[in-house]
Amino acid sequence: MTLYTTPNCGPCKILKNLLKGSSVKEVDVTTEAGLKEANEHKVRTLPTLVVDGKQVTGILNIKKALTL
Numbered sequence: 001m002t003l004y005t006t007p008n009c010g011p012c013k014i015l016k017n018l019l020k021g022s023s024v025k026e027v028d029v030t031t032e033a034g035l036k037e038a039n040e041h042k043v044r045t046l047p048t049l050v051v052d053g054k055q056v057t058g059i060l061n062i063k064k065a066l067t068l
Contacts (some may be wrong), residue, residue, distance in 0.1 A: 003062075004038050004048045006030050007018070011059040012047045024049075 002025045016026065029038045029046065031058035041050055045057040049065060056065045 001025065002027055002041075002050045004029055004034070004041075004043045004046060004050070006046055009046050015047050015049075015059060015062060018066075 002024070003012075003015060003019065004027050006029055007013075019026070025036055029035050029043070029060045031053060037047075041055070043050075043055065047057070047059065047062060049056045049062045051065060056062050
């Protein structure tokens with residue numbers, strides 16, 4: 001699982017706190033490498049969680065996906 005975020009995104013901050021200590025990879029799209037990776041996965045909304053190649057967007061949907 002990969003979570004695409006930015007440092008100034010409120011919902012992103014909430015999710016990062018919830019995911020502390022988990023195995024979810026966090027990608028900051030404000031960096032060149034992070035932006036490149038986000039573009040490769042066609043990420044258009046933040047926060048976005050990619051699970052098994054499928055995008056989950058929006059804090060409520062991401063929280064739901066994490067509990068499955």
